[in-house]
Structures are given as structure tokens and as C-alpha cells.
Amino acid sequence: MSESLDARATPYAAPIDDVMVALEVAGIKELLDYGDFAHVEFDHVRPLLEEFGRLCAQSIAPTDRIGDLVGAQLDPSSHQVATPDAFHEAYARYVEGGWGALQFPTQYGGGGLPGVVALALQEMFASANLSLSLNPVLTQGAIEALLRWGDAVQQSTFLPRLLTGEWTGTMNLTEPDAGSDLGEITTTAERDHEGVWRVTGTKIFITWGEHDLTENIVHLVLARTPDAPAGTRGLSLFVVPKFLVNPDGSLGERNSLRAQSLEHKLGIHGSPTCVMSFEGARAELVGPFQGGMRAMFTMMNAARISIGAQGPAVAERAFQHALSYAQDRRQGRSKLTGERQAIIEHADVRRMLLTMTTTTQAARLLLLWTSAQGDRARHAPDHDVRLHAQEMIDLLTPVAKAWSTDVGFAAASLGVQVLGGAGFIEESGMAQRLRDGRIAPIYEGTNGIQAIDLVTRKISREQGKWVHQLLDEISSVASTTTDAELTDSARALASAVDALRTSTQWMLEQLEHHPDDAIAGANAYLELFGVTMGGWLLTRRALGSTSAQRERFVGECNFFALDQLTKAPGLAQVATAGARHLTVPIGDRA
Numbered sequence: 025m026s027e028s029l030d031a032r033a034t035p036y037a038a039p040i041d042d043v044m045v046a047l048e049v050a051g052i053k054e055l056l057d058y059g060d061f062a063h064v065e066f067d068h069v070r071p072l073l074e075e076f077g078r079l080c081a082q083s084i085a086p087t088d089r090i091g092d093l094v095g096a097q098l099d100p101s102s103h104q105v106a107t108p109d110a111f112h113e114a115y116a117r118y119v120e121g122g123w124g125a126l127q128f129p130t131q132y133g134g135g136g137l138p139g140v141v142a143l144a145l146q147e148m149f150a151s152a153n154l155s156l157s158l159n160p161v162l163t164q165g166a167i168e169a170l171l172r173w174g175d176a177v178q179q180s181t182f183l184p185r186l187l188t189g190e191w192t193g194t195m196n197l198t199e200p201d202a203g204s205d206l207g208e209i210t211t212t213a214e215r216d217h218e219g220v221w222r223v224t225g226t227k228i229f230i231t232w233g234e235h236d237l238t239e240n241i242v243h244l245v246l247a248r249t250p251d252a253p254a255g256t257r258g259l260s261l262f263v264v265p266k267f268l269v270n271p272d273g274s275l276g277e278r279n280s281l282r283a284q285s286l287e288h289k290l291g292i293h294g295s296p297t298c299v300m301s302f303e304g305a306r307a308e309l310v311g312p313f314q315g316g317m318r319a320m321f322t323m324m325n326a327a328r329i330s331i332g333a334q335g336p337a338v339a340e341r342a343f344q345h346a347l348s349y350a351q352d353r354r355q356g357r358s359k360l361t362g363e364r365q366a367i368i369e370h371a372d373v374r375r376m377l378l379t380m381t382t383t384t385q386a387a388r389l390l391l392l393w394t395s396a397q398g399d400r401a402r403h404a405p406d407h408d409v410r411l412h413a414q415e416m417i418d419l420l421t422p423v424a425k426a427w428s429t430d431v432g433f434a435a436a437s438l439g440v441q442v443l444g445g446a447g448f449i450e451e452s453g454m455a456q457r458l459r460d461g462r463i464a465p466i467y468e469g470t471n472g473i474q475a476i477d478l479v480t481r482k483i484s485r486e487q488g489k490w491v492h493q494l495l496d497e498i499s500s501v502a503s504t505t506t507d508a509e510l511t512d513s514a515r516a517l518a519s520a521v522d523a524l525r526t527s528t529q530w531m532l533e534q535l536e537h538h539p540d541d542a543i544a545g546a547n548a549y550l551e552l553f554g555v556t557m558g559g560w561l562l563t564r565r566a567l568g569s570t571s572a573q574r575e576r577f578v579g580e581c582n583f584f585a586l587d588q589l590t591k592a593p594g595l596a597q598v599a600t601a602g603a604r605h606l607t608v609p610i611g612d613r614a
Contacts, residue, residue: 034344044069045573047140049561053066055140059405061136061138079121087294088294088456092293093293095108103282123189124188126142127142140398143329146337147340165323166193169319170310173310173319173322192241194244195324195327199227200226200228206246206317212248214249214250223307227299244261244263253314264305267279279306280303280305282300327468328422328425328474332426340384347377373442383431418482419478427557429465431554440454440457488528498521498557502518510581510582512586513559513582519589526596527596527599531599544602545598545599552595
């Protein structure tokens with residue numbers, strides 16, 4: 025299919041002002057006071073965002089439609105995957121700018137910036153072209169794993185060119201009979217007669233597992249070693265490059281691995297989702313023997329925050345498209361003037377647009393605030409600050425990933441609705457937002473699994489100490505807000521945090537005696553958590569607004585309180601209903 029089919033591509037403008045405000049709410053100025061970031065000036069952050077925003081708008085966004093229509097193509101004879109030509113130029117500009125290395129250590133060629141700044145850039149990239157943005161997301165996850173668990177030789181061999189983007193990385197977990205249940209993995213790693221590890225098995229759903237953008241691909245693979253114990257305890261992590269790397273850094277022979285097939289998907293057509301076959305591929309152990317899950321979770325947790333950012337990314341692109349359409353499309357006549365009016369004047373359209381933009385802002389604030397906790401956990405000079413921040417990012421990662429991607433998909437659906445029949449037609453381009461956005465609640469741990477993780481593992485740490493500390497902080501903002509224009513928002517936030525506190529205590533009690541009841545309400549509990557966090561951060565944004573920002577920020581905060589926070593009591597009721605309501609027979613049509 026011709027790549028000239030991008031004529032209907034929708035424009036994208038990076039929301040620099042909103043991102044900068046969200047970074048400030050997340051505490052970017054405080055982070056830059058840390059000694060590790062002494063080389064970074066706050067005044068340099070906005071120009072950095074603006075430069076990357078221009079790259080996204082001018083070079084990356086125009087390739088989005090091409091990727092959807094042309095997709096990735098597998099040559100079954102060579103097992104090579106070809107990506108659209110337009111992707112090559114866009115990715116080359118990304119590499120030339122060094123954009124993938126900003127948050128990594130300078131000793132490997134990184135920029136040494138806070139990770140929260142890099143996450144803001146990831147959101148822009150995902151808005152511009154979600155399919156292409158997945159490539160550096162997986163690469164950066166591989167970098168995180170190698171930084172934490174790789175030995176000195178592995179780091180010097182792989183990190184410099186992964187940081188530049190000259191090579192890319194992947195994460196190989198899922199297998200045909202081992203999806204979310206990684207304890208069922210059957211891919212094996214055995215030593216040959218020379219003592220070299222050899223990996224054999226099949227992995228599925230491997231994002232960018234094979235492609236032609238770079239000369240090498242560095243696979244991180246979970247595998248089971250001989251006589252390993254059953255379950256996840258018997259797994260180890262291995263680095264398995266597409267091409268072996270010689271001691272001088274040059275590429276050697278092709279490793280024994282290939283893409284067997286590509287998945288035909290609902291969306292993200294430009295991202296090759298591969299079935300990968302490893303056939304005695306040469307590998308190296310990364311991290312501790314039979315400690316693969318710990319090592320892989322370094323990569324997974326980083327990726328979950330990045331996937332979470334796809335929520336506001338999809339929502340932002342859909343909102344910009346829907347807003348432009350609503351301002352131009354005329355239908356119906358004004359009761360005052362009798363003239364035809366733009367549909368943005370209709371109450372229902374305004375409601376949908378406001379829901380889209382306020383949930384986008386709330387999700388962005390949540391992701392960046394959570395990411396900033398990771399920077400504090402790594403770089404704060406005070407031990408207690410580091411400890412608290414680590415507990416916060418651990419607690420909020422499932423919320424940030426799941427709630428943000430859910431509201432992102434919901435915003436895309438509203439975008440289709442704003443366009444009406446035009447939105448349902450592929451030609452408008454809005455349908456791509458819906459199709460692409462549907463994957464985010466699924467991959468990198470389904471949102472249902474995130475909810476279970478939140479309820480069964482995260483809120484219970486130290487008998488709920490950390491979650492109650494966070495609830496106290498939110499409650500303090502709700503109870504001390506004296507701004508007359510935010511009175512209703514503060515009241516709604518107070519009600520929401522009370523509902524969340526009550527639900528949290530109920531969850532902690534059920535976990536001890538009736539865990540099935542807690543798990544049954546996990547999804548509603550996570551949504552309640554996300555809505556409450558969103559209302560809290562929007563309130564903080566409104567309270568800190570300048571005179572030029574105030575009308576909009578206060579208005580958005582009040583709308584979110586009415587549109588979203590008022591759902592809190594109902595969500596709490598579902599969260600604490602127990603499992604009995606799920607015992608209704610399913611599928612019995614007799």
C-alpha cells in the first residue's frame with residue numbers, strides 16, 4: 025500500500041504549557057535542587073520540551089496515519105520485518121537528537137535529566153505516533169534492566185548504543201501457554217559444552233521484536249534453567265542480541281532467533297508485534313541466577329509508567345482533533361440569533377469535550393507526579409525522603425498505569441462521539457485513536473491485574489501505613505482549601521477521600537480473612553483511587569495557578585469534581601460489595 029495515503033493525517037501540537045504546569049505540580053523545581061541534577065537549569069526545561077514538541081509535530085505525527093494504513097510487513101522467506109519508509113526518517117531524527125538518552129547516566133552518554141522530564145517527552149511521542157513510540161519505550165526499559173542488573177561487560181557492550189537508539193531493546197515474557205501467569209514459562213536456557221547459555225523457546229506479543237530501523241536488537245528473555253524450581257522462582261533473565269557483538273564492539277554473526285509471524289491487530293498497525301522463535305540462541309545471564317523476576321520487574325515497572333503515559337497521549341490527540349472539528353462543524357441554529365452555530369456551542373458537545381480535557385489533564389498530572397517520586401527515590405539526599413518516595417511510586421504505579429489508560433481510551437471513544445458519523449468513518453482519522461488506544465489497558469499487565477496488585481500487595485504494606493499517609497495528605501488539601509471558587513471542588517474531594525479511606529480499611533480487613541471479596545472489588549477500588557488522585561492534583565494545580573491560568577484551571581477543577589469525583593460513593597459501594605454478586609451463573613441460557 026502506498027505511503028502517500030497520509031493525506032488525511034490529523035495534525036498534532038504538543039501541549040507545552042499544560043505539560044510545564046504538570047511538571048511544576050510534580051515538583052520539578054525541587055528535583056532540580058538535588059545535587060545529581062545540578063547541571064540542569066529549570067529555564068532549560070521548557071525550550072527542551074518545545075524542541076521535542078516541534079519534532080513530534082513536524083516529523084513524527086505525519087507518519088502516524090501512514091503506519092496505520094501501511095503497517096509493518098513480514099517477509100516469510102527471510103523473516104525480516106519492513107516498517108514504513110516514513111518511520112525511518114522520523115526515527116533517524118529522534119536518534120540524531122539524542123532524545124532517548126536524556127534521563128540516563130552521563131557515563132554512558134546520557135543527559136542525566138530527571139526521569140519525569142523524559143516521561144513528558146514520551147507522552148508527546150505517543151501522541152504523535154503511538155506505534156513508533158513503543159520502540160524507544162521498550163528500549164528504555166531494557167536500559168533500566170541492564171543498568172540495575174547487568175555486569176560491567178554487558179553494560180559497556182550494550183548500553184552506549186541502546187542509549188543513542190542505534191540499537192533497540194525488547195522484553196520477552198509472554199508465551200502461548202503463559203500469558204499473565206509467568207510461572208508457566210517453558211522457554212529454556214541451558215549451557216552448551218563450552219559453558220555458553222543457549223535459549224530455546226517461543227515468545228509471543230513481542231513488541232518491535234524484529235524490524236529494519238536499527239542494525240541490532242537486544243532481546244531480554246525470561247527462561248527456565250535445568251532443574252529449576254517450578255513457578256516464577258525458577259526463572260532467570262538473559263540478554264539475547266539479534267547479532268552477536270564482537271569484543272571490539274562490531275557486530276558478529278546472526279544469532280539463532282527469528283520472527284515467525286506478525287500479529288494482525290485491532291490497532292497500532294505500524295508496531296510489529298512478533299511471535300519470536302529462539303533456537304539455541306546464544307545468551308548471557310543478566311542478574312542473579314534464578315532471580316529473573318526481580319530483574320525483569322525493573323524493566324516492567326519502568327514500562328508500566330511509560331504505558332500509563334499513553335493514556336493522556338491518546339486522549340490529548342483525540343481532544344485536539346475533536347475540538348477542531350467541533351469549532352468548525354456547524355449544525356443547528358442559535359435560539360437567539362437564528363444563525364447556524366458551531367457544534368461546540370451545544371451543551372452535550374461541551375460536556376464531552378470538557379470530560380476529555382479534564383481527564384487528560386488529571387491523568388497527565390498523576391503520571392508525572394508518580395514519575396517524580398521515582399526521581400526522589402533515586403536522587404534525594406535525605407534517606408527518609410527517598411524511602412517515602414519509593415513507597416509512593418510502588419503504591420501508585422498500578423493506579424497510574426491502569427486509571428490513566430482507561431480514561432485515555434474513554435476519551436478516544438468520546439472523540440468519536442463528538443465527530444458523530446464522521447468519527448465512525450475511517451477517513452476522519454478519529455477511529456485510529458480508538459483502535460490504537462485500546463491496547464494500553466491490556467499490555468504491560470492488564471488493568472485488572474494492576475487492580476489486584478494494588479489491593480493485594482501495595483496498599484497492605486506495613487499495615488497500610490503508606491496509603492494512609494497519602495490519604496492524609498489529600499485530606500489536608502481538601503479541608504484547608506479556602507478559595508471560595510473551589511468550595512464545591514474541595515467538598516467533593518473530601519467526600520471522595522473519605523470514600524477511599526473507608527474502602528481502603530475494608531480492603532485491608534478482607535485481605536486477612538476474605539481475600540476473594542477484596543479481589544472482587546479491586547477494579548472499582550482502583551478507579552476510586554485514580555479519580556481521587558486526579559481531583560487532588562487538579563485542585564493543587566488550580567490553587568497554584570497564575571492570574572492568566574486561573575479561570576481555566578479553576579473551571580476544569582470544578583468540572584472534574586462534578587463529572588468524576590461525585591462518582592466516588594458509588595465506586596466505594598462496588599469496591600466493598602464482596603464477591604457474592606459475581607456468583608450469578610454465566611452462560612446458562614436454559
